[in-house]
Amino acid sequence: MRxxxxxxxxxxxxxxxxxxxxxxxxAVRFGVEFLRAHDASNPFGGPFVLEQWIxxxxxxxxxxxxxxxxxxxxxxxxxxxxxxxxx
Numbered sequence: 001m002r003x004x005x006x007x008x009x010x011x012x013x014x015x016x017x018x019x020x021x022x023x024x025x026x027a028v029r030f031g032v033e034f035l036r037a038h039d040a041s042n043p044f045g046g047p048f049v050l051e052q053w054i055x056x057x058x059x060x061x062x063x064x065x066x067x068x069x070x071x072x073x074x075x076x077x078x079x080x081x082x083x084x085x086x087x
Contacts, residue, residue, distance in 0.1 A: 019065025026058030 033052045042049050048056075 015068065016066050019062045019067075021062070022065065023059050023062025026055040026062060030055035030059070 030052050033049060033055065038049050040049070044050070044053060
């Protein structure tokens, strides 16, 4: 396997895995916050509490990590050594 391919593949795979975790964690956390009783008032107003707003940011960041494109890397061929002349 070519090292350039494996580096690009692994960094893309790791980013997608982290994005998936972040998006799923945010989605579960968002749902759990509906079940909790909140003592503090909502600082931003609207239907969501602060923890749900943070969960929405985590979901958006996770989706971004999953969908971003891997950097395009062009590899130059390795230099070839000239054939040894009769020694």
